[in-house]
Amino acid sequence: VLKFFTYVIPLALFQYYPFMYLIGRTDRITNMLLPILGMLFILPCHLFWRIGIRHYKSTGS
Template structure:
């Protein structure tokens, strides 16, 4: 379901309020690179979830109810993000880094924001997550080519 304009305004207002409260109270010493990291985390995170919804559209070509499978990825990803990815072990962290790149825009840049990692690579990992969109669109195009209409 696509939210209407009024709902979108509520989301933006709520998110702005949360950011206005949490940024000064986070204990992070904000520099230009950390602000850039935060912006990249937000934008690239939205892009990864956009890619997941494109994959959902791919599954819709071949299944009657692919929603439950995609809820595992979208809602499950949100639930995974409530805790540090390091508690799940290296196998889950690798899956969330290389298969569904949630860690690339959540976990690794957060390590940089909290000064647990000094490498600029951690600051730029959200950009790597944008590569996830390429196979998502490839799956969707594959689905479009294989789609057979019912004719009604």
């Protein structure tokens, strides 16, 4: 179940719109760019995550 929610669901959501374009269900070419935009969104998120981890200070024992 964990692998399903970790790998299958995100992969399905990531590839839905480009697949719909390839099989001809939509004519918007911008749907092909959505995975690229997703990767561009992940880069600053990863940067902020690393900055947050670097500046983290524990409060307890």
